[in-house]
Amino acid sequence: MPEGDVVWHAAARLNRALAGKTLTKSDFRVPRYATLDLRGRTVDETVSRGKHLLTRIGDVTVHTHLKMEGVWRVFTPGQRWNRPAHQARLILAAEGHEAVGFALGIVEVLPRAKEEDVVGHLGPDLLGADWDPDEAARRLLSDPARPLGLALLDQTNLAGIGNIYRSEICWVSRVDPRTPVGEVDDLPALVNNAHDVLMSATHQPPWRPRAYQRSRMPCRRCGSGIESQALSDDPANQRHVWFCPKCQR
Numbered sequence: 001m002p003e004g005d006v007v008w009h010a011a012a013r014l015n016r017a018l019a020g021k022t023l024t025k026s027d028f029r030v031p032r033y034a035t036l037d038l039r040g041r042t043v044d045e046t047v048s049r050g051k052h053l054l055t056r057i058g059d060v061t062v063h064t065h066l067k068m069e070g071v072w073r074v075f076t077p078g079q080r081w082n083r084p085a086h087q088a089r090l091i092l093a094a095e096g097h098e099a100v101g102f103a104l105g106i107v108e109v110l111p112r113a114k115e116e117d118v119v120g121h122l123g124p125d126l127l128g129a130d131w132d133p134d135e136a137a138r139r140l141l142s143d144p145a146r147p148l149g150l151a152l153l154d155q156t157n158l159a160g161i162g163n164i165y166r167s168e169i170c171w172v173s174r175v176d177p178r179t180p181v182g183e184v185d186d187l188p189a190l191v192n193n194a195h196d197v198l199m200s201a202t203h204q205p206p207w208r209p210r211a212y213q214r215s216r217m218p219c220r221r222c223g224s225g226i227e228s229q230a231l232s233d234d235p236a237n238q239r240h241v242w243f244c245p246k247c248q249r
């Protein structure tokens with residue numbers, strides 16, 4: 001599943017293509033909005049909130065979410081798409097650019113004043129201008145017995161972390177992801193590390209994982225073999241977490 005930095009980059013891409021421009025095409029390929037036409041309206045901006053994208057067009061907001069497979073791509077007019085056309089869920093075009101959302105998990109249109117209905121539940125956004133580490137730490141501690149690796153995935157605690165970065169944040173912080181949140185020695189430092197990991201991912205791609213999917217490979221800090229274990233709230237989706245058993249306590 002795309003993580004916060006991927007969504008942040010998608011917002012930046014959509015802004016470069018559409019912000020400040022008048023829509024010359026809007027094609028919603030989801031039944032609920034099949035007749036909606038936003039042509040002639042000006043796109044103000046797209047902002048990311050955790051893993052959600054809000055494209056603001058006058059008094060309406062187009063809310064999209066990449067979920068598992070979704071992606072926003074931008075093409076020049078006439079350029080051949082590099083994903084199958086049947087996966088297109090939404091096309092927004094303006095002079096010089098055509099933005100296509102493929103396999104989006106959510107496409108919905110709402111009054112801009114109602115954005116909080118779809119993102120109000122989120123904790124502080126790690127990549128947001130209003131990032132609030134104290135509030136993120138407070139929310140993480142609201143369930144002190146919960147394993148850290150699960151609490152970090154809970155978007156109502158802090159928004160933007162997925163399966164890759166929960167492993168990385170725990171590795172950087174030298175904390176075993178199975179540790180109950182309430183027993184983490186320095187939670188404010190860990191929250192700051194979470195911010196640093198996400199921010200650096202927006203600035204320096206491509207990015208090399210230090211724990212994620214490195215089972216049995218040597219820890220880049222101590223040389224011990226990285227281990228993994230399923231750590232998930234969802235029995236149907238047993239996602240693994242990776243950690244160094246020696247230097248993450």
Ligand SMILES: [Zn+2]
Pocket residue numbers: 219220221222223224244245246247248
């Ligand atoms: Zn290690």
